[in-house]
Amino acid sequence: MIKVGIIGGTGYTGVELLRLLAMHPEVNLEVITSRSEAGKPVADLYPNLRGHIDIAFSEPDVAAMKKCDVVFSATPNGVLMNVARELHEAGVKLIDLAADFRIKDIATWEKWYGLEHTCPELVEKAIYGMPEMNRAAIKDATIIANPGCYVTATTLALLPLVAPSLSGSAVDLNGIVVDAKSGVTGAGRGASVGTLYSEVTDSFKAYAVTGHRHHPEITQNLSETAGENVGITFVPHLLPMQRGILSSIYVDPKPGVDSADIAELYTQKYKNEPFVDILPQGVFPETRSVRASNMCRIAFCQPNVGEKLVILSVIDNLTKGAAGQAIQNFNIMFGFDETLALSNPALMP
Numbered sequence: 001m002i003k004v005g006i007i008g009g010t011g012y013t014g015v016e017l018l019r020l021l022a023m024h025p026e027v028n029l030e031v032i033t034s035r036s037e038a039g040k041p042v043a044d045l046y047p048n049l050r051g052h053i054d055i056a057f058s059e060p061d062v063a064a065m066k067k068c069d070v071v072f073s074a075t076p077n078g079v080l081m082n083v084a085r086e087l088h089e090a091g092v093k094l095i096d097l098a099a100d101f102r103i104k105d106i107a108t109w110e111k112w113y114g115l116e117h118t119c120p121e122l123v124e125k126a127i128y129g130m131p132e133m134n135r136a137a138i139k140d141a142t143i144i145a146n147p148g149c150y151v152t153a154t155t156l157a158l159l160p161l162v163a164p165s166l167s168g169s170a171v172d173l174n175g176i177v178v179d180a181k182s183g184v185t186g187a188g189r190g191a192s193v194g195t196l197y198s199e200v201t202d203s204f205k206a207y208a209v210t211g212h213r214h215h216p217e218i219t220q221n222l223s224e225t226a227g228e229n230v231g232i233t234f235v236p237h238l239l240p241m242q243r244g245i246l247s248s249i250y251v252d253p254k255p256g257v258d259s260a261d262i263a264e265l266y267t268q269k270y271k272n273e274p275f276v277d278i279l280p281q282g283v284f285p286e287t288r289s290v291r292a293s294n295m296c297r298i299a300f301c302q303p304n305v306g307e308k309l310v311i312l313s314v315i316d317n318l319t320k321g322a323a324g325q326a327i328q329n330f331n332i333m334f335g336f337d338e339t340l341a342l343s344n345p346a347l348m349p
Helices: 012-021 081-089 106-113 120-125 131-139 149-162 215-226 259-270 319-333
Strands: 002-007 027-033 070-073 093-096 143-145 176-182 232-238 245-251 276-278 296-301 309-315
Touching (some): 002 012, 012 027, 012 319, 070 319, 081 093, 081 120, 093 319, 131 319, 149 176, 149 232, 149 245, 149 259, 149 319, 215 232, 259 276, 259 296, 309 319
Parallel strands (some): 002 027, 002 070, 093 143
Antiparallel strands (some): 176 245, 296 309
């Protein structure tokens, strides 16, 4: 059994992590921290876990964390980096569901997150935790930077198209437009006026239009894959629903690249991926088709036989976009079946 600790178990990502880990046959939950709920049984705060998790939240304690084999951090950005060095030196593997280790350029990270990075030397050691990109490196990783939710939906949709083939990438690498929408849980569990029910319901809005912190992460992924700079316009939107992401992406195929070529690229890239589903032509994904599952469903078409290629990608922001992908990384790190505790179908209706 793997001894597991969780830093920050009370948020939406934290409880999704607990829900999935409770079903994992190789996990022993040793400690779940929360400053605000220390001493309260986990099942008192989240009654859905009654009968599955029987320990209480505790105050953050690095000494207790050092006794774990792996620690998941489901905290706000900038928290894990303050204890990461000490835990790493103690031989504890780390999986960060926040953004502390995602962006390799420290100056870029500090610009977008408004913090001074306290352990930049560990950023280079961290492996970006998208199995469809870095599976081999994840196996030997000691620090995993779990991807952002918007980033996961968008990167998976574009990886086959930007990767160089014999004639280069299949699409124009400049002018990619990403129109992404998320449910309200993407904003976290902390109280704010903008995410109150009465503010969100019966409305639909764009936000962070002038710049979103997931933009440099998406650009980093695509540029690394393409071997050259990739330019995108990324605009996120808030939907009046709890969970789910739909990323609608518009690109220009290179001259001579047709729908059959595109289909072959997706087939070859994802034919052995357990959590990427390329839908048949004419079938388009819905967020409810991935609710509470670790699946990403992708479809593409060229409307009205036009020049633009449209790619649609859906994930659950809390599962494949956060906790599910973190457990997928955990399974790879410890040599388990990659789908362990993640194979349940989506919830419908």
